Amino acid sequence: MHRFIVVGGGAGGLELATRLGDRYGATKKNRGEPRAHVILVDRYPTHIWKPLLHEVAAGSMDPFTQELAYAAQARWHGFEFQQGELCGLDRTAKRITLSAVKDEDGGELLPRRELEYDTLVIAIGSTTHFFGVQGAQEYSIALDTVPQAERFRKRLIAACMRAEHQVHEPVESNPADGGAPSDEPRVQVAIVGGGATGVELSAELRNTAQVLSAYGLHKLDPRHDVGIVLIESGPRILPALQERVSSATAELLVELGVKVMVGERVTEVAQGLVRTASGKTIRADLTVWAAGITAPPVLAQLDGLPVNRLGQIQVRRTLQTEIDDNVFAMGDCAACPWPGNERNVPPRAQAAHQQASFLLRALGNRLEGRPLPEFTYRDFGSLVSLGHFSAVGNLMGGVIGGNMLIEGLFARFMYMSLYRLHIAALHGYARMVLDTFAHWLHRTTLPRVKLH
Incomplete structure (x- = not known):
């Protein structure tokens, strides 16, 4: 049988593996007689829709009620799940290598192993881009995974509870303001990056502060004592969207008590503070880094597959890599042309969903020996x-x-x-x-x- 391997169980990868399994795998619909062997690979055992992570960080969503076990999905939809992280590719032998899986104590659960494929689809998404900013990786929290989001949530609750029992003294303001005392928030969260993640998190945190106060976890004023600062290096927040959407969002955030700072490029993150290129220092009990994404470094090490300056795999409009017809890439990790536009298809969930639907048809053509169609992105x-x-x-x-x-x-x-x-x-x-x-x-x- 033809062997499909989908590496990456994000929004697009999981949808593709599920639908390939339904159509070609050993399901009741196919009377237990598979036409192809479908394997999904991911380094984690469970899936959560990544756009929900800001809600997990704010505590407004319990990740354990939203997670989906890959093994269960595989059982229900006729594909196989292999846990492990992609660490090697041999295109000549049509073989990928997965790293060993270890438990929390460092014990080996699954050994390093190799899987053979006829068609490989790489859909491992993206990771946080720190842009080489001093201290950013050490002193800020990214929101790439559920453990990171949960870590931020617990630290926020702890910071609020701790601040309630500390003596608060007015802090002297900037000397340029005459040295007058400024009544700063007892707890301040700095969010670096005014894209969708940063904007959505800032609004969710305002709601979280109100609920924590209502349930008695702290007696701080949720609007005055819990400060939220959104820092964007560009001239406006949500730079990827239209200016009128950006302006409307900024007005709503200000109404919620979120301080929006634009045109401020962060140059350093340290314990308890953030510094910008203009010389400003922002106090930060917690710092979230949501300033951008980049492709995982492993992509540049995969047997010569061409990547762009962001580390994304260069693909044709068929989503096949430029040098190997047996290897496809989709989602955030793929640099896919967008005819009529100067840039590539944007890294959005809707793009991954459209590419999963496209590849279901294209890989069906591949099985039957017919030519592949070309992907066209529709921006909704x-x-x-x-x-x-x-x-x-x-x-x-x-x-x-x-x-x-x-x-x-x-x-x-x-x-x-x-x-x-x-x-x-x-x-x-x-x-x-x-x-x-x-x-x-x-x-x-x-x-x-x-x-x-």
């Missing part, structure tokens, strides 16, 4: 959640035939629908409806923020 717009307060965004192209700014309840509904469409791609619409109802019922018995 972008949405940014401001937690329970609001949402903003723009709808484009195939949705309304034009371009329209949306905000408020309708935008919030559209944003929530994105995740439900991801669930439907993994489980079907009937199970998605049941899952939505089950989570709503579960949330009615819990506080809106995880308190421990």
